[in-house]
Amino acid sequence: ENRLNGYTPMDLLQNRFFERAEFVVDTLRKQGYCYLDDFHGEDIALKILSEVKNLHHREKFTDGELVSSNGNGSMLNKKIRDDKIAWIDGKEENCQAISHHMTTVNTLIRFCNGLIEEYDIEHRTKAMVACYPGQGTCYKRHVDNPNKDGRCITTLYYLNPGWTEEKGGMLNLYPGGSEEPVKILPRLDRLLLFWSDRRNPHEVAPSHDVRYAITLWYFDKNERARFRKKQEEEERKKAIFSGQENGSNEGGGN
Numbered sequence: 473e474n475r476l477n478g479y480t481p482m483d484l485l486q487n488r489f490f491e492r493a494e495f496v497v498d499t500l501r502k503q504g505y506c507y508l509d510d511f512h513g514e515d516i517a518l519k520i521l522s523e524v525k526n527l528h529h530r531e532k533f534t535d536g537e538l539v540s541s542n543g544n545g546s547m548l549n550k551k552i553r554d555d556k557i558a559w560i561d562g563k564e565e566n567c568q569a570i571s572h573h574m575t576t577v578n579t580l581i582r583f584c585n586g587l588i589e590e591y592d593i594e595h596r597t598k599a600m601v602a603c604y605p606g607q608g609t610c611y612k613r614h615v616d617n618p619n620k621d622g623r624c625i626t627t628l629y630y631l632n633p634g635w636t637e638e639k640g641g642m643l644n645l646y647p648g649g650s651e652e653p654v655k656i657l658p659r660l661d662r663l664l665l666f667w668s669d670r671r672n673p674h675e676v677a678p679s680h681d682v683r684y685a686i687t688l689w690y691f692d693k694n695e696r697a698r699f700r701k702k703q704e705e706e707e708r709k710k711a712i713f714s715g716q717e718n719g720s721n722e723g724g725g726n
């Protein structure tokens with residue numbers, strides 16, 4: 473069969489993933505974030521971009537959340553984020569290249585999982601396709617997973633050919649809460665990975681051109697299971713509480 477100097481194409485592919493996973497895990501350990509350029513190659517990157525633009529033109533994006541509570545319970549309608557988003561599971565029509573991206577990152581993360589003892593990564597979210605429509609749209613400084621909801625690695629795939637810092641829209645990352653941000657250019661075919669917890673506050677600087685990205689969050693099995701159990705516990709308590717409320721009103725309740 474077609475062995476290239478003793479390796480099959482599959483061997484070469486596995487090696488390629490293993491090498492990149494080693495680099496990613498070493499770099500994540502060292503600085504908490506890591507990016508890979510030319511992740512899919514330009515042709516596939518442009519195919520993914522055309523599918524994302526198609527989603528945008530077919531009005532498949534919704535507004536990001538509009539409100540943030542200012543901590544004392546009152547809901548401000550202050551915007552914390554201006555991105556438009558679409559959740560994609562990869563089976564939708566006209567999302568084949570996006571689906572290929574999702575399976576490719578899964579394979580990379582599976583190789584990384586073998587090298588990271590502190591996490592056991594088996595699941596991820598759907599793909600969140602995001603668009604910043606320009607005109608200064610941004611995303612305020614935040615932490616993806618501040619309260620142990622299970623997400624351990626954030627992956628961001630950027631789709632912006634010819635992007636320059638003049639266009640704004642830099643991802644400002646504050647690894648370890650550092651004062652000075654690391655400024656990441658959201659260029660085409662760049663895959664950025666970082667720990668999703670408090671180690672990586674980040675923000676999107678005001679963007680003056682249309683800016684696309686695809687986010688996948690990967691879960692640590694144990695943290696996710698604990699979070700789900702806590703959620704169910706809270707649901708039960710709430711149900712009991714509202715049950716008492718119904719029981720207490722006159723004639724209400726069966």
Ligand SMILES: O=C(O)CCC(=O)Nc1cc2ccccc2cn1
Pocket residue numbers: 602611615616628642643658674676685
């Ligand atoms: O586009 C980038 O460079 C990063 C943007 C970003 O941080 N997006 C984002 C989007 C989110 C949407 C829902 C919940 C949490 C979220 C956290 N982060």
Ligand SMILES: [Mn+2]
Pocket residue numbers: 614615616674
């Ligand atoms: Mn974020």
